[in-house]
Amino acid sequence: MAETMELSPALLAIIACPACHAKFAVDYDANELVCTNQSCGLAYPVRANIPVLLIDQARSTL
Ligand SMILES: [Zn+2]
Numbered sequence: 869m870a871e872t873m874e875l876s877p878a879l880l881a882i883i884a885c886p887a888c889h890a891k892f893a894v895d896y897d898a899n900e901l902v903c904t905n906q907s908c909g910l911a912y913p914v915r916a917n918i919p920v921l922l923i924d925q926a927r928s929t930l
Pocket residue numbers: 885886887888889890903904905908909910
């Protein structure tokens with residue numbers, strides 16, 4: 869069973885989507901940070917509780 873990722877609120881407060889600079893919603897089931905900009909829709913993986921904020925690592929949820 870996968871462990872639930874732990875992301876600090878302080879971290880979440882400062883990070884933003886590198887593609888559009890919108891804030892993220894946390895998807896704990898998918899271990900992803902999902903951009904809240906509905907015209908962007910990129911989801912970034914979280915590995916070992918560290919968000920991988922690279923556009924080429926993201927997937928589109930649109
Ligand atoms: Zn975005």
